[in-house]
Amino acid sequence: MANTIFLGATLRLKYIVGHDEHNEPKFSTKTYQNLNGSHSNVDLLNVAKAMASLSSQPLDSVVKQETTDLS
Numbered sequence: 001m002a003n004t005i006f007l008g009a010t011l012r013l014k015y016i017v018g019h020d021e022h023n024e025p026k027f028s029t030k031t032y033q034n035l036n037g038s039h040s041n042v043d044l045l046n047v048a049k050a051m052a053s054l055s056s057q058p059l060d061s062v063v064k065q066e067t068t069d070l071s
Contacts, residue, residue: 005069009035012065013048015057027060035064 011032018026052059
């Protein structure tokens, strides 16, 4: 069985900032690094929604990317 060691996580908030000439959405991404492993996904989503509520741009998606060491 493989051992997993949490190394870090990144949270990305993707906002819709407008539309191009073909009415396709244009996006902007804000990245928050150095998250620790003690936060639940629900907690991170609640924080992301709270941060997005401070923006004038609508939130499109929230992505959490984890890095682990497999040994």
